[in-house]
Amino acid sequence: MVEFSETFELDCGELDQDHRRLIEMLNEIVAMLDDGKTGDCKSKVQEFVNFSKAHFRREERFLAKAGYPGLQEHCAHHIRLNKKMDHILEFADMAGVNEKARESLKKELVFFLMDDVITTDLDFKSFVEDKRP
Ligand SMILES: [Fe+2]
Numbered sequence: 001m002v003e004f005s006e007t008f009e010l011d012c013g014e015l016d017q018d019h020r021r022l023i024e025m026l027n028e029i030v031a032m033l034d035d036g037k038t039g040d041c042k043s044k045v046q047e048f049v050n051f052s053k054a055h056f057r058r059e060e061r062f063l064a065k066a067g068y069p070g071l072q073e074h075c076a077h078h079i080r081l082n083k084k085m086d087h088i089l090e091f092a093d094m095a096g097v098n099e100k101a102r103e104s105l106k107k108e109l110v111f112f113l114m115d116d117v118i119t120t121d122l123d124f125k126s127f128v129e130d131k132r133p
């Protein structure tokens, strides 16, 4: 089970809430996979992907409004992650077939969310803090 620790807190209410929600969804997916509910898991993974994409758009709007100088680079990072999510959906398709695919899906999802999504966002944390009155 993955938990949201303070280390990941950006102090941007809406974005932190999104990250928390994504962790919740990830834990739900992992629990489904562990229980062998692979049919339900596919739609949950799709939901996770849709929510991630919506989150990226919210985050980009927030960073644009804040005048973050690394905006373009961060948007490019999000585009790469959108591609990664296509692979995650392929894994989800195979999750019903075998144990190996289920394990790969779990690993991919955890790595994707914790390293690619949440940890990378720490890049703009100090910028946002400095901007705060
Ligand atoms: Fe984010």
Ligand SMILES: [Fe+2]
Pocket (backbone or CB within 6 Å): 056, 059, 074, 078, 117, 120, 121
């Ligand atoms: Fe991000």
